[in-house]
Amino acid sequence: MIEAGVYPNEFTSVKLLGVCSFLGLGMGYGKVLHAQLIRFVVEMNLVLKTAIVDMYAKCEWVEDAIKVREAVNALVDMELSGILPNNFTYASLLNASSSVLSLELGEQFHSRVIMLFRGIALPNVISWTSLIAGFAEHGLVEESFWLFAEMQAAEVQPNSFTLSTILGNLLLTKKLHGHIIKSKADIDMAVGNALVDAYAGGGMTDEAWAVIGMMNHRDIITNTTLAARLNQQGDHQMALKVITHICNDEVKMDEFSLASFISAAAGLGTMETGKLLHCYSFKSGFGRCNLASNSLVHLYSKCGSMFNACRAFKDITEPDTVSWNVLISGLASNGHISEALSAFDDMRLARVKLDSFTFLSLIFACSQGSLLNLGLDYFYSMEKTYHITPKLDHHVCLVDLLSRGGRLEEAMGVIETMPFKPDSVIYKTLLNACNAHGNVPPEEDMARRCIVELDPCDPAIYLLLASLYDNAGLSVFSDKILKLMRERGLRSRPRQCWMEVKSKIYLFSGREKIGKNEINEKLEFLITEIKNKGYPYQENEDKLYHSEQLALVFGVLSVPTSAPIRKNKNSLICTHCHSFIMLVTQFVDREIIVRDRKRFHFFKDGQCSCRGH
Missing domain, CATH: 1.25.40 (Serine Threonine Protein Phosphatase 5, Tetratricopeptide repeat)
Structure with missing residues (x-):
């Protein structure tokens, strides 16, 4: 544009500054634009001044002091120019206060903002919303609630954005839910979604489901929010059940919801469900989306199938940092230590940015592979070579x-x-x-x-x-x-073991009493075979069996002989069960994959991939 001899005016500059703020391009680009405004003597009207303040306020990656100084200096410059700030200007400043990470600076900026806010003759809903959101995001729950009450006393009615903004805190949600129902604001989908997010995020799943049941309409955000929150709480099985509600509401899955469901399948280690989601991803054209593709690499890694994980990784057109991290972590947890370290070298050759999770996976790999000196080198190179502070x-x-x-x-x-x-x-x-x-x-x-x-x-x-x-x-x-x-x-916590057979999850609890059923009869048969073959086996005196033993026998009876038996545990595998599975695989020709709380164990022909570590 400039090369063509057409110079930007105030309207062009506002749009460019907005792009910097929205895309997070950082203060570097913003300062270049600001300098160009001065160079080309662009008229500094109210809209442009506000855009400059907003740009500096949203550069969250810079130091707090720089952010506050630049934003306030822009305001002072605005006032010296004789241009009075309006509600939009104050809204930008108030948003800046909510992004300040330093508590001391944040409090100073809040004081400045409150003083400026009190100077507004007739604050509108945007000004009130910005102020309340700033306090809510800093965890000042009581202050946010009283400001909301003051807003109502001033006869300024909150809109759906006001309510959805401040519903992020569970305490505020409980206080405001009654008002929302009375004012019928819960009809608005954004408010309903915010309620679902607040309740589900606070562990109040039943309340979240109740809100969903009362909503007239639900969109993909409703279901994705719930699934993501359930995943965070470890309730992966319930997260997968959200898929049924999506189908009932005739809502189409997007890449974000799909990634949440794949993550749930990964958490459970359910290979069959994961493959169904993989098929849906391929048919829906999400293969070009790194978010879904990275989730697939994570899924197969968590299911102990690094062959499928590596194949999913190779299908990614441009692997990003998350792609490489998931691959390295998966290789390490599956016992492929040299391959994990080789993948790290490939990541560096591809000039992909390393982050703290990259080194966490590397140190874990070295720990699992007994590579003490190499692990120490990786740890101390974090800060010295890569300027990443260890956490x-x-x-x-x-x-x-x-x-x-x-x-x-x-x-x-x-x-x-x-x-x-x-x-x-x-x-x-x-x-x-x-x-x-x-x-x-x-x-x-x-x-x-x-x-x-x-x-x-x-x-x-x-x-x-x-x-x-x-x-x-x-x-x-x-x-x-x-x-x-x-x-x-x-x-x-009760020791539990679960496995997926024909898309159904079967749960086994630890130390269950022997009964007269097919599983226990088969278990007794295997123990007898172990003793007859002269293998050392110490039976429990109280005739109680561990969940791994019961799940193993169920897998032998239910899983086709050509397929590996995959089991998942919520704790570390005990020495007794580890020895039992190794003995069984000496005379039962099956591959048994156990994912415990920390790593994978691949049993075959009386051996385990962990080599006793």
Whole structure:
């Protein structure tokens, strides 16, 4: 345009600044445009000044101080020019206050905004909405509610955008739901969707379903929001049931909803359901969308099928950072350590941006592959070479890496010197390693610290400490720990195992009593065969069997012999079940894939991919 000798005017500039704000192109482009405005002496009218303020306010990636200074300087410049701000100008400033991450700067900016807001003679619904949203997004729930009440007292009626904006907080949602019903605002789909998101996000699933039932119309956002929230809470089976409601409402799935459902199938490890969703993705033309394609790579990785995962990855036209991260993570959790590290090298050669999750997967891969020195190199290169600051998750992986390598003192040193407050997760990671190495004194100290200081309500700590004493032959102390756990009313989460057969999920609970049915009869037959062949097997005295054993037998009876038996667990596989499956595969010609809480175990011909680690 400029090369053609046509110079931008104020209308062109407003549009360009709006593009910078909307697409998140950053302050760099915005400043270039601002400089061009000055260079070409473009007339600074009210609309253009407001667009400049809005652009600086929305550059969220810059430092808070720069953001506040630039936005306020633009306002001061506007006032010095003799142009009075209007409601749209204040709306932009108020939105800027909600994006400030520093609490101190945010409070200062809020004070400035409130002062400016009080200077508006007749604030309209846009001004009120911007102010309330700014407070709500900073977690100032009570202030937001009182401002909403003040808005009504000023006889300014909130619109659907006002309500949907402030319904993100569950406490506000409960307070405002009555008003929404009385004013019949829940007829509006945006308000209804906001209610569903608030209730589902707060774990109040029944209330979310009730809102959906009362909505006259539901769109894909309604169902996608619910499915995504259910996934976040780990209720993947319920998330998949949302598909039925989409079909009943005759709403077409988009790439966002499809990704949510594929994620649910991945969470459950249900291969058959995942393949059906894959077919839908292909027929609907979502193969060109990285969001859906990345979800498919994640799905097959979580189902223990890296062949299909790699094939789905190769179908991606331009793999992005998420694509590579999912592939590397999947290879690592499936035990393909060298392939995971090779994929990382390919990622760098492709000049794809690395992020913190990339290194989390790499350190995990090194931990699983007993590559201690290489894992340390990756960790320390994060900040030194790639300018990525390690987070708490990276330190947890580092502790696991050092612990598995037997360097327990160094692992403890990491916990004591890291710039984060230790949580129970990082201590449990070290506890497991200490237990494996038979290092009683430091583990006991850590376990007691967790019980007293960190998380006295976590039953896993008590069980780890009890296991430590048992392995050390100190059963008296083990009994005391378990007694303390019972006195505090703590119970461990039931050990469960599930598998999918013919698109139906079957759940098995741990330590079920033997009954007279086909599964238990087959289980007794396998145990008898193990003993007859002279393999070492220690049967439970109370005749109770673990969920893995029951699921294994069910798979042998139900899954075609040509297909692998895939099982999923909500906890780590125990030593007893691990040995049992290895023994069974010595005389039963089946491949058995177990996905526990941390990794995959591939059993075949009496061997396991974990090699006993």
